Amino acid sequence: MKANEFYNQLLDLEQSLMNYAYRLKLGNDDARDLVQETYLKALLNREKFVDNGYLKAWTITIMRNTFINNYRHNVLHNTHCDRTEESFYINQTKCLGSDNPDSIYSVTEITKNIEQLKDKFRVPFKMYVAGYRYREIANTINLNIGTVKSRIFLARKVLMNQLSM
Secondary structure (H helix, E strand, O other): OOOOEEEEEHHHHHHHHHHHHHHOOOOOHHHHHHEEEEHHHHHOOOHHHOOOOOOHHHHHHHHHHHHHHHHHHHHHOEEEEOOOOOEEEEEEEEOOOOHHHHHHHHHHHHHHHHHHOHHHHHHHHHHHHHHOHHHHHHHOOOOOOOHHHHHHHHHHHOOOOOOHH
């Protein structure tokens, strides 16, 4: 399919895409945004479309997947738009419960148990918790990546056993 033909057929699908967006229980603005995002993804991935394929089904699939991904992202980040004139975005984080004495005691106990691990387990485990990747840990402490993974796994196992008592 030539590029012009693809673009024309894609534009002809606008009403179908809008109807599908409304069926997803989106408001007018959100539906238009989803259709635009679907158009963008379809245009960027035009080479992946098979010529004898069904363009409407392909774009509906793109729209559905985009909607699901956006929904998951919004649930994960729990972002809400403040509809005031300034339009602030508000992120509500989940309460970690660190305000109560029980959780502070738990953090202290976990930290104490981590510090009691042997050096060969504690160092890679603390680096992993700090955000280092397995490869970075392996390079830093001159170990094979498999050894690093194994030691982190064993450190977790020891900690779980100690903390479940």
